[in-house]
Amino acid sequence: MLYIGIDLGTSACKLLLTDETGDIKNIVSRSYPLAFPQPGWSEQDPAQWWRAVEDGIPELLAGHDAAQVAGIGAGGQMHGLVVLDRGDRVIRPAILWNDGRTARAVDYLNETIGRSRLSVLTANIAFAGFTAPKLLWMREHEPELFARIDKIMLPKDYINYKLTGVHCTDPSDASGTLLFDVERGRWSEEMLRVCGVREAQMPRVFPSAAPVGTLLPDAAQKLGIPKETIVAAGAGDNAAAAVGTGTVGEGACNISIGTSGTIFMTSKRFSVDPHNALHSFAHADGGYHLMGVMLSAASCNAWLMEHVLGTKDYAAEQMKIAEERLGSNSVFFLPYLMGERSPINDTDARAAFVGMALDTSRADLVQAMLEGVAFGMRDSLEVARSLGIRITRSKICGGGAKSPLWRRIFANVLNIELDVLAAEEGPGMGGAMLAMLACGAYPDAAAAAAAIVRVTETVRPIPALAARYEAQYQKYRLIYPALKDVFPRLH
Missing domain, CATH: 3.30.420.40 (ATPase, nucleotide binding domain)
Incomplete structure (x- = not known):
């Protein structure tokens, strides 16, 4: 059928x-x-x-x-x-x-x-x-x-x-x-x-x-x-994308680097973040999930490449980033082009490059943008960790996830393993799988995912690089609180 x-x-x-x-x-x-x-x-x-x-x-x-x-x-x-x-x-x-x-x-x-x-x-x-x-x-x-x-x-x-x-x-x-x-x-x-x-x-x-x-x-x-x-x-x-990537059942995770960015964490039990920094929603598999939502993720990449640097050759720009610069960039980027939802819920927040100097290069800005989106996603992951949720592995999908460099940055910034899928049709495949369940082709979402979803690659963090990114993230965390009161006065 x-x-x-x-x-x-x-x-x-x-x-x-x-x-x-x-x-x-x-x-x-x-x-x-x-x-x-x-x-x-x-x-x-x-x-x-x-x-x-x-x-x-x-x-x-x-x-x-x-x-x-x-x-x-x-x-x-x-x-x-x-x-x-x-x-x-x-x-x-x-x-x-x-x-x-x-x-x-x-x-x-x-x-x-x-x-x-x-x-x-x-x-x-x-x-x-x-x-x-x-x-x-x-x-x-x-x-x-x-x-x-x-x-x-x-x-x-x-x-x-x-x-x-x-x-x-x-x-x-x-x-x-x-x-x-x-x-x-x-x-x-x-x-x-x-x-x-x-x-x-x-x-x-x-x-x-x-x-x-x-x-x-x-x-x-x-x-x-x-x-x-x-x-x-x-x-x-x-939720449909989560079904389509096999992010169902207890303790699964999916990270999507689309126009917006999401981290989607499943549970069979209902729970609420007491600070409401994460959304608490029902999942399509019959359980629940906590979700952090960044309003600008891959859209940060499109903005910098096309509107600022005037290029559509994203891969060429990323090739200029030196290996030894990973985890050592002196430039940081706040990814708040449209304000931000999770976890700060601040419509006044805006994007910013911080730390530029006379020797800052084009590659430094591109790297800072890629890292800033990963740091922003980690903010939501840290909220989950504060609730006792332990995420050690996640699926990764979305247009941004097609970049091997960005996948590597995410794996080391979050310090988790990331599974890359053979077919990435998120909500469309999830919708089709829900139709299969409605027609009785599979007994539940877990059975459908086991039969359909295939992992082709796993990106693992490198301890030394993850440690450098840990230090970078702690610096990144200082920037938004320092600028928070400034943003409303800019409008």
């Missing part, structure tokens, strides 16, 4: 076709634009997501037996606010995860409702990207549109609705709304009241690997696949 995985990203929808062994048959990508109606705003028309799926799946299946498609599963960009009226029409463009208009609402939630109360209710505190602050913003600034809301969903849930006609979500995606009681697996009545919405307006929560329905006749006809095709509830992009 064949399975379709949907990776509903911020800039494109990537569609993946695979069989139950994980043999990828085809991949198709459809891009769509972002809208920035005002500075700091970020929106998208959900119709563009559906058009990408509607146009892409027939191309994905070209040359393959569409009758063999058994299931579809999606991993999608998290936190986006999708609102429908009583006729299931989209009321306004979706407000995305990287939208920054909600500062006042975030302050109200964290300061007036209170961080401790939010943590009790949802296991998390408010961040600018979360869904609940967006609802508060809409209630204040667009009251007429807010009054028309009949259903509230997340981006990948809109695709599932278009496929099945079911208003649904899953616990991993719901965890990022600040409306969901993660520990008890249900919508928080108190948080719904705070945001002025009713539980009837929220989608039904299905386990990530559960079938939410089969295809609507019209959708089946447009896509060219059987109407009996099962649609899984799917997961938020990070």
Whole structure:
């Protein structure tokens, strides 16, 4: 049988076709634009997501037996606010995860409702990207549109609705709304009241690997696949990527160096970081995870290479970094191009090069950037370690992980072993694997991962280099506290 995985990203929808062994048959990508109606705003028309799926799946299946498609599963960009009226029409463009208009609402939630109360209710505190602050913003600034809301969903849930006609979500995606009681697996009545919405307006929560329905006749006809095709509830992009990399069960870890960066640590038991520096979310495997999120990771590399140095030859720039300079650079980089989420939760923070001198070279700046992103990820790892979580090994994925040098820097800065995967299709493969579970091809996520996920290389830290990076990290840790009070005065 064949399975379709949907990776509903911020800039494109990537569609993946695979069989139950994980043999990828085809991949198709459809891009769509972002809208920035005002500075700091970020929106998208959900119709563009559906058009990408509607146009892409027939191309994905070209040359393959569409009758063999058994299931579809999606991993999608998290936190986006999708609102429908009583006729299931989209009321306004979706407000995305990287939208920054909600500062006042975030302050109200964290300061007036209170961080401790939010943590009790949802296991998390408010961040600018979360869904609940967006609802508060809409209630204040667009009251007429807010009054028309009949259903509230997340981006990948809109695709599932278009496929099945079911208003649904899953616990991993719901965890990022600040409306969901993660520990008890249900919508928080108190948080719904705070945001002025009713539980009837929220989608039904299905386990990530559960079938939410089969295809609507019209959708089946447009896509060219059987109407009996099962649609899984799917997961938020990070949880779906974790399934796709085999980061499931107890004590597993995945590091993603994408546009943003994440460290994803699994547990079968619910737990909360008492300082709320890490997110505490439900996992798509039925357990839980703690997650640190950097807002700028590989995007730091793209910014420095293309906008500052004027090159797209990333590999050539990294080749200029001398071996003996690793762990000995006198230049440091704070990777806060868009502020930062984990663990400092500071929207005012900004990027900075520190320690430059007359002999500082182009290679020193590139090295400092690569190391700064790794140091920023270690900040979240240190929070996990303070909670007694011992991570000695992790998967590594994302565009930045394709760099052997960056993988080596990460392994030694974090002082852990890093497993590189044979196929890296994160949320798309995770979505397909959840579809396999929904169709009964495997009994659970661990069994699917054991059969499908393959490691091709393990990058191990070198004790002497890890020791040099330990000293460098302790210096790095001094920079943000010294600049913290300066950043707000720069705007």
